[in-house]
Amino acid sequence: MLRFTTAGESHGPALVSILEGMPAGVPLLAAHVDTDLARRQQGYGRGRRMQIETDRIEFLSGVRAGETLGSPISMLIRNSDWKNWLEIMDPAPREGDADGPRKRQVTRVRPGHADLTGLLKYDRTDARDILERASARETTARVASGAVCRVLLRELGIQVGSHLVHLGGVDAARPAVMPGDINAASDASPLRTLDPAAEAEMITRIDAAKKEGNTLGGICEVVVTGLPVGLGSHVSWDRRLDGRLGQAMLSIPAVKGVEIGLGFETARRTGAEVHDEIEAAPGNTRMGHVRRKTNRAGGTEGGMTTGEELVIRVAMKPISTLMRPLGTVDVATGQAASAVAERSDVTAVPAMGVIAEAMAAYVLADALLEKFGGDSLGELRRNVDAYLARLDERVG
Numbered sequence: 540m541l542r543f544t545t546a547g548e549s550h551g552p553a554l555v556s557i558l559e560g561m562p563a564g565v566p567l568l569a570a571h572v573d574t575d576l577a578r579r580q581q582g583y584g585r586g587r588r589m590q591i592e593t594d595r596i597e598f599l600s601g602v603r604a605g606e607t608l609g610s611p612i613s614m615l616i617r618n619s620d621w622k623n624w625l626e627i628m629d630p631a632p633r634e635g636d637a638d639g640p641r642k643r644q645v646t647r648v649r650p651g652h653a654d655l656t657g658l659l660k661y662d663r664t665d666a667r668d669i670l671e672r673a674s675a676r677e678t679t680a681r682v683a684s685g686a687v688c689r690v691l692l693r694e695l696g697i698q699v700g701s702h703l704v705h706l707g708g709v710d711a712a713r714p715a716v717m718p719g720d721i722n723a724a725s726d727a728s729p730l731r732t733l734d735p736a737a738e739a740e741m742i743t744r745i746d747a748a749k750k751e752g753n754t755l756g757g758i759c760e761v762v763v764t765g766l767p768v769g770l771g772s773h774v775s776w777d778r779r780l781d782g783r784l785g786q787a788m789l790s791i792p793a794v795k796g797v798e799i800g801l802g803f804e805t806a807r808r809t810g811a812e813v814h815d816e817i818e819a820a821p822g823n824t825r826m827g828h829v830r831r832k833t834n835r836a837g838g839t840e841g842g843m844t845t846g847e848e849l850v851i852r853v854a855m856k857p858i859s860t861l862m863r864p865l866g867t868v869d870v871a872t873g874q875a876a877s878a879v880a881e882r883s884d885v886t887a888v889p890a891m892g893v894i895a896e897a898m899a900a901y902v903l904a905d906a907l908l909e910k911f912g913g914d915s916l917g918e919l920r921r922n923v924d925a926y927l928a929r930l931d932e933r934v935g
């Protein structure tokens with residue numbers, strides 16, 4: 540239904556994002572996308588690269604007079620840093636290439652990054668040939684396509700937000716009542732967390748890690764409201780929505796764990812403490828006049844949305860480049876060495892939350908179009924409305 544791909548190296552001229560399958564007639568401005576790109580650039584603990592870049596898109600296709608056309612939407616994001624890397628990243632052969640490696644060759648491969656495995660797999664001698672694409676710079680292009688998906692979801696009353704719940708050993712408390720607009724609240728925090736006391740402790744830990752030349756990871760929670768019941772399906776493994784969300788989240792660089800609802804905690808509890816009882820709820824037209832008393836499942840059952848809030852937690856490992864480098868092998872000599880210590884982030888968990896939102900928005904927009912179809916926003920809306928009207932007719 541909907542698919543997207545990205546292209547671009549971290550220090551190359553630009554990134555490209557191509558999204559195919561978006562219906563026609565969706566109101567779309569560059570500003571809608573740029574807002575999310577700016578949100579992805581936020582976060583205490585990031586390195587100097589984020590001060591160099593001001594990410595903005597240029598539409599190359601698929602949009603006219605502020606509306607989508609139904610054709611592939613392609614977006615270009617220029618790298619401001621490119622001018623400093625021309626000599627190193629020039630796609631054309633340069634004088635001197637025959638005499639040896641280009642400047643900034645990386646052979647002291649970093650544990651935890653793609654350097655070593657990529658070098659061996661692709662038979663390269665300079666890990667820059669790998670790290671330029673393995674770099675999470677690529678996620679800028681993901682956020683661009685995700686932002687377009689977010690606009691579609693918003694047209695149908697579906698909101699995707701996120702907040703940081705853990706960083707470097709410090710838990711943030713989830714507020715008793717979640718704010719109506721999660722992102723308005725989380726974006727106001729330098730760590731995108733809703734717990735100011737935890738935030739202060741997290742900042743102290745980031746400062747300490749930076750001083751030690753170390754790095755930190757953490758966890759973000761994505762919350763989606765307004766979903767209709769029945770996106771995804773129980774009938775085949777690859778149509779289960781929880782599976783599709785898991786794949787999308789685990790594809791984010793450095794993400795190592797995903798939970799939906801209680802997640803791993805379900806394994807430690809009894810059935811009575813896990814499953815959400817169902818009760819009659821006359822007037823709840825969107826869910827067939829029933830609802831769940833609790834939402835421990837986090838919004839999916841049987842690989843389908845239940846119509847409750849979708850709650851996904853995403854865990855990110857610490858950044859792989861340490862300024863006090865870990866031990867490695869120099870692949871040019873085979874000798875023991877300290878890993879390369881390039882300019883780098885201390886932590887990027889707040890940015891990862893925005894990327895996770897984008898991936899969730901893509902998976903959900905795809906599942907929405909799979910269920911309801913529609914070549915135009917109007918057609919999609921009519922199909923959704925007909926389904927909701929049928930749910931209203933039912934009594935559970």
Ligand SMILES: Cc1cc2nc3c(=O)[nH]c(=O)nc-3n(C[C@H](O)[C@H](O)[C@H](O)COP(=O)(O)O)c2cc1C
Nearest residue numbers: 651652653675792793794858859860883884887890
């Ligand atoms: C937003 C974001 C920023 C990142 N910044 C850095 C960084 O500055 N330095 C670094 O070594 N890794 C950084 N990473 C992590 C690497 O991209 C990641 O460690 C690498 O892809 C290997 O992870 P994997 O084993 O999950 O593939 C960042 C990841 C994300 C999501």
Ligand SMILES: C=C(O[C@@H]1CC(C(=O)O)=C[C@@H](OP(=O)(O)O)[C@H]1O)C(=O)O
Nearest residue numbers: 586588589673674675676679882883884
């Ligand atoms: C550029 C971004 O993140 C980069 C991700 C990254 C990595 O190794 O993943 C390494 C750093 O890049 P640089 O080597 O240029 O400082 C981060 O800044 C971005 O998020 O836009």
